[in-house]
Amino acid sequence: MTFEISSAARSRRSGAIVSSPARRWIWRAVFVFALVWMAAHFITLGALKWGPPVRHDATVLGQMIAVAAFPLLFLLAFGTRNPLRGGIIAGVVGVVALLAVLLHS
Amino acid sequence: MQDTLRTRMGWLHAWVGFAAGLLLFCVFASGCLAVFDTELTRWLQPEASPQTEAFSPQSLDHVLPAVHDLLVQGEKPFITLPSRRDPYLRLEHHDGHEFLTVPYNPKTGERLTVRATAGGTFFYDLHYTMRSGVYGETLVAFVGLALLLTIGSGIIIHLKGLVSDLMLLRPFAARLRAWLDVHVVAAVVFLPFILLMAYSGTFIRARTLFPPVSYLASIENAFRTSVPSTPRRPEKSAVSIPPSFPPLAPLVAEAERTIGAGQTGYILFQPQNILISRTDASGPLLTREHVDFSAEDGHVLRHVLLPGAITHTEQVLKGLHYARWTGVGMRWLYFISGAMGAVMFASGSIIFLMKRRRQSGERLMFRIAEGLAIGSIVGLPLGTLAFFWANRLLPVALHDRPLAEGHVFLAVWVLSAVSGMVWSLLGRPFQGWKIQLFCLAGLGLFLTPLDVATRPGVTFFHVPTVFAATDLVAFFLALVSFQMARRL
Secondary structure, eight states: OHHHHHHHHHHHHHTOOOOOHHHHHHHHHHHHHHHHHHHHHHHHHHHHHHSOSSHHHHHHHHHHHHHHHHHHHHHHHHHSSSHHHHHHHHHHHHHHHHHHHHHOO | OOOOHHHHHHHHHHHHHHHHHHHHHHHHHHHHHHTTHHHHHHHHOTTSOSOOOOOOGGGGGGGHHHHHHHHHTTOOOEEEOOOSSOOSEEEEEEOSSSEEEEEEOTTTOOBOOOOOOOOTHHHHHHHHHTTSHHHHHHHHHHHHHHHHHHHHHHHHHHSTTTTGGGGOOOTTSOHHHHHHHHHHHHHHHTHHHHHHHHHHHHHHTHHHHSOSSOHHHHHHHHHSOOOOOSOOOOOOOOOOOOSSOOOHHHHHHHHHHHHOTTOEEEEEEOSSEEEEEEOGGGOSSOOOOEEEEETTTOOEEEEEOOOSHHHHHHHHHHHHHHOTTOOHHHHHHHHHHHHHHHHHHHHHHHHHHHHHHHHHTTSHHHHHHHHHHHHHHTHHHHHHHHHHHHHHHSOTTOTTHHHHHHHHHHHHHHHHHHHHHHHHHTTOHHHHHHHHHHHHHHHHHTHHHHHHHHSTTOOSSSSOOHHHHHHHHHHHHHHHHHHHHHHO
């Protein structure tokens, strides 16, 4: 925090335009949130197709996985140094979950 | 600020934690009260003495006329059988917010004259809906997900010092350092409990976040103009309720032959069926196994028990979350762990504000945030104590008394939030914290005298009861609040 304040003060004094990483992180978090939320949604929907034959059990299984996967996937996607890599990880999981909904017979 | 994993996670932990933490404080605080909902109902109905006679199944039939009346009113009444936790027979129904309960003598079936109250289940409803129905339920489930994110990012930040931080508490260090120690100790020691509650709680309400239907279909339905394609069918005739029910004692005996002796907990009444269900206290699996009888002549209709590994996993998660199978010791452990969870959110929010005060203290958004923090961290306990005071001070004959108790709770909470916001916007937030903490200390301190003065048949030498425990917890809260207000 000390570093944060002094850095901001330095940039104000010098008049330089410094792009705050916090602003980038907001957009990154929103983007990752949207991708991960869709992945969790497709996991819940897909469980009815690839999960147990009883609807109640399939729904419960899907929701169990979705609730556990959401924070893990979010932290994984948000934690990568390269934002694109994080987006790709969350996107791939979402696409696989979507394919499981669409293609599973 | 450098863009590293730790700084990214720190940023996520701080902002998601603060935004969700104010609501999560309320969820955890009300949750740890909900663990003792049955006991609190007994405190809130002091006319029912702590000890009573042994249960006689024949007494159940005396409750049936009241059950019939509730069914005619369209309610779904159920009888809770006496247990070690609560020796009374109770007739209950849900009024849309909480379970209203009327106690009966377990031996004679005679209705006890007690005050009407929202009872301990008021906090249960508050815990998972914030008294806002399905919208509140969705919001609480959503902050549950946010909690999982916050825990994950918190673990990543503190991964190196996770073990060493366990023993590090410096209450007399600089203020920020002391609050940080409180936050880390509360979070690390009780991490398994908080993680279990966060996951199981979010999963239990997952249907509001991740329904098993496509969002696209839901959106399409929302925008579709509803044109009735077929002429409206005539209204379905109301289901008839039998004029009288069969005697309940033989039905309970029959149900016990199927689900085990002493394992029956609830008798749920529907217009055509009587469901006798397994008690939640029977074990960690919340199976809700039930034997159904005909409401006409009492013959057995079916025995319902959901099988399967996934269903059992769901039942275990629910059982661990609700903790209705536990004894008193485990219940206290849940209470303390929940309270420490609330301490974690409160200290986290205070740290968030302290770190930003110098840089952003003059900003409007910061002042609003601090006002909200006062309203949440002090306002909820204030409202809770006001609820207990209202229970004892409102006239017993007051119409809609349970609703009035709820209104007092909400009024005090809103007043606290507004007052906190005003002090904060005036640039004197410490004044806001102090005044409210002193009010909280006063309400907590004088709850014991209030209890003694308004409880019929007070004796000082009896077995430890819910009355003593509730008063002592309020007294402890008063001491903590007083000390906090003094040190501000």
